[in-house]
Amino acid sequence: MGDAATMASTQSTFGWKVLHDVLADAGAGYGRTALVTGPMAAGKTALLNDFAEYATRQGIRVLKANCSPFGNTGAPGISRQLLGEHAPAVDPDGSATVLGITRLARSTTVLVLVDDLQHADRATGRLLTRLSGEIADRPVLLAAAVRTNTPHATHWLSAELAGRSAFRRISLASLTAEQVQSLAAADFGLPLTLDAASHILRISNGNLLITTALLRDAAGDHVVVGPSYAQAVLDCLHRLDPETRETAEAIAVAGGSSSPRLIAELADSEPEAVEEATRAMVAAGLLSDGGFRHPAAREAILRYIPRKRRALLGRQAAEALNADGASAEDAARWLDSFENGLVPAPLTECHSGEEFHLSGRRLETLLEARDIVGTIEQGIRDLASRENQRVMELEAGKLLVAADFPGLLRQAVGDRDPLARIDTASVRGARYAAAWALAGTLTGRTDARRTMSLANQALERGIFTDEAAPAVLAALRAQIHSGSPQQARGWCDRFLADDQNRDTTPWRAQLTAVRAETALAVGDHAAAVADAEQALSQLPPHQWGVRVGGPLATLLLAHTLAGTPADATALLRRRVPASLYETRYGLCYLYARGHHHLASGEHLPALADFLRCGRVLDNWGLDHGWRIPWRLSAAATHMAMGDYSKSVEYIVQALDRPRPPARETGGDESRFDLREEIFERLREAIGAPELPTVVAGLRNGEPLQNREHTDVPRYKIYDRNAICLQQLSPSERRVAVLAAKGISNQMIARELSVTVSTVEQHLTRTYRKLQLTDRRELRSRLG
Structure with missing residues (x-):
């Protein structure tokens, strides 16, 4: 029993003892059959292998075979594994193979080991049952291992073998807590x-392989779910049948709360097969209550799935969730979370503030940018008041960094306004004006007139050098954001035509990218494509870093507007830095990608991108300042999906945001008319390449163009409101209309000569009938 010390648990030691005893019986001429059973990774294979080594050292002839779901192993394959070159060429009923084994037993004891019996076919089963029946008076031990709780377990073969005389079953159940303690002490000294x-x-459900991995990762008495655990999960995954493995991948993609029907759809299987596979994985220690026992298991399997297949499964899951009744927004948010939140973005090493040069060292992560902004702010606090020029220089550098990583803009701007008088004749003054022009327009702290004044002051120095480039680019982008792309384009042409700047530098490549943005903004799609492609060709990807999102976004949107979606699809195959989405460039890339998806008919991915734009802006605190029309784009997406009600809600939200003066409306009637016109304009543009231009025009307050086809049936919001109000009683209707206008309950009660309690009761019934939750939704529906 010395070899038993290598066994991983008390139950394996018991299995070793049983095999040892039945082998002794076989050696005395009493043939035996033993069947080792247990869930995946319970130690069945390890027990057979260790016992085979022991038997070989005892001079016993060992014959080994392994059933497999891959290839045509079958009975002929098993025969070749057991007998090698002595296997019969033709053996339809297995008798020749059995005869070959019994001949070997004339001169020595024979141990026949067959693993993974759950994969045995009928012919293999007949061969083994025949062998079991022929060895009753011969020195042969037939020991097989079968996995329990599998969709394809060979229960009939287990029953056949169990019916033989001299049969022993060795069940390797899941480990107990006491056995885990013993294993930790014996093998790991814990x-x-x-x-x-x-x-x-x-975490392991007693799975020996996973338990051993957790003990390997453990830190003293502290349980750590580390890399060994992830590898053990993948090892278990590789041991699964192909169908069960696909079910595991589908569960990893969809999550544990999904229905068997959804999992079956993703795995291209049947719900009954999914339930069987799920039971097998529960027994194996991978699943619990339909989900993975630990988030690290799901992450390990998701990482294992090839990227393209994972993306395809994610989209299929989102579409299935939407078809199952989940709202398009919930499905889109799920898809966004799945595609972008699967693996945390790696953070590179931080850099100290001393390494930052105000001429613009390229930052790659939010962590770096936050470190720089904090360092500069500390430097500003340490300066004496007499060093105002130095303070202004540091403020400019801080704002330029924060403009690239807008999550820092609120902190960088604070409650300050730009200086009323700036000496832009100096480099420091020009940088300060440019930084404020961009930061002010992104945060909404400066209006278009003040933004243009600051940008022009910065640009009028007419210098584009490596030192001045960050400020120049900021001023140009401020002009684009404030609605003056044609003016910015003129400045770009002037700087690019300057003879002293003919050499290609990173800054000149970015200047070309900005000119592409101006071309896109004025509707020159061909020029936008040419300039953006030229900019990308001027620098290798590693030199662009996160700023590559700028020209990529321009190219995506330009190809979408030009009606060349294949070129846009090719762009999406380009890898972008993981930290791109922490930057201003990443937001533009998301918005452009959303319109490409929408133009391609991929509605849920489009909605996911637009909603993520809104969430990012809200997290940054810039939704009131940065004029990116994600709400109108989401409205167009819902419209394309046939959900007119949701579309109207997003149009209402867009009208509730700060708008250019041309869009201000005087009364409720004009507000209804404007909402109706916007809806109709979007409806006409759905499916057309120019939709992003229409959305941008609506957001910028451009006058609505006269429609040529006045006889086209229109979706009347008035009609929609009437349908809603018809569900209410006259009293409820009067209260709902007043509440939708923002009138308080007390004022409604006074106007209708009822009690406040009556008003509240009417509103409660209104919410229930219209399936609303609060006044905000009531206003969106009826306001």
């Missing part, structure tokens, strides 16, 4: 407490 052992069991 004195685990019972609580820690129980914690490991909750």
Whole structure:
């Protein structure tokens, strides 16, 4: 029993003892059959392999075979594995193979080991049952292992073997907490407490392979779910049948709360097969209550799935969720979370503030940018008041960094306004004016007139050098954001035509990218494509860093507007830095990608991108300042999906945001008319390449063009409101209309000569009838 010390648990030691005893019986001429059963990774294969080594050292002839779901192993394959070159060429009923084994037993004891019996076909089953029946008076031990709780378990073969005389079953069940303690002490020298052992069991469900991995990662008495655990999960995944493995991948993609029907759809299987596969994975310690026992298991499997297949499964899951009744927004948010939140973006090493040069060292992550902004702010606090020029220089550098990483803009701007008088004759003054022009327009702290004044002051110096380039680019982008792209384009042409700047530099490549943005803004799509492609060709990707999102976004939107979606699709195959989405360039890339998806008919991915734009802007605190029309784009997406009600809600939200003066309306009637006109304009543009231009025009307050086809049936919002109000009683209708106008309950009660309690009761019934939750939704529906 010395070899038993290598066994991983008490139950394996018991299995070793049973095999040892039945082998002794076989050696005495009493043939035996033993069947080792247990869930995946319970130690069945390890037990057979260790026992085979022991038997070989005892001079016993060992014949080994392994059933497999891959290839045509079958009975002929098993015969070749057992007998090698002595296997019969033709053996339809297995008798020749059985005869070959019994001949070997004339001169020595024979141990026949067959693993993974759950994959055995009928012919293999007949061969093994025949062998079991022929060895009753011969020195042969037939030991097989079968995995329990599998969709394809060969229950009939287990029953056949169990019906033979001299049969022994060895069941390797899941480990217990006490066995985990013993294993930890014997193999890893870890004195685990019972609580820690129980914690490991909750993660592994007693799976020996996973338990061993957790013990390998453990730090003293502290359970750590580390790389060994992830690898053990993948090892278990590789041991699954192909169909069960696809079910595991589908569960990883869709999450544990999904229905068997959804999982079956993703796995291209049947719900009954999914339920069987799920039971097998529960027994194996991978799943619990339909989900993975630990988030690291799901992440490991998702990482294992090839990227393209994972993206395809994600989209299929989102579409299935939407078809199952989840709202388009919920499905889109799920898809966004799945595609972008799967693996945390790696953070590169931080840099100290001393390494930052105000001429613009390229920053790649929010962590770097936050470190720089904090360092500069500390430097400003440390300066004496007499050093105003130095303070202004540092303020400019801080704002330029924050404009690239807008999550820092609120902190960088604070409650300050730009200086009323700026000496832009100096480099420091020009940088300060340019930085404020961009930061002010992004945060909404400066109106278009003040933004243009600051940008022009910065640009009038007419210098584009490496030192001045960050400020010049900021001023140009401020002009684009404030609605003056033609003016910015003129400045770009002037700087690019300057003879002293003919050499290609990173700054000149960015200047070309800005000119592409101006071309796109004025509707010159061909020029936008040419300039953006030229900019990308001037620098290798690693030199662009996160700023590559700028020209890529321009190219995506330009190809979408030009009606060349294949070129846009090719752009999406380009890898972008993981930290791109922490930057201003990443937001533009998301918005452009959303319109490409919408033009391609991929509605849920489009909605996911637009909603993410809104969430990012809200997280940055810039939704009131940065004029990116994600709400109108989301409205267009819902319209394309046939959800007119949601479309109207987003149009209402867009009208509630700050608008240019041309869009201000005087009364409720004009507000209704404007909402109706916007809806109709979007409806006409759905499916047309120029939709992004229409959306941008509506957001910028451009006059609505006269429609040529006045006889086209229109979706009347008035009609929609009438349908809603018809569901209410006259009293409820009067209260709902007043509440939708923002009138308080007390004022409504006074106007209608009822009590406040009556008003509240009417509103409660109104919410229930119209399936609303609060006044905000009521206003969106009826306002």
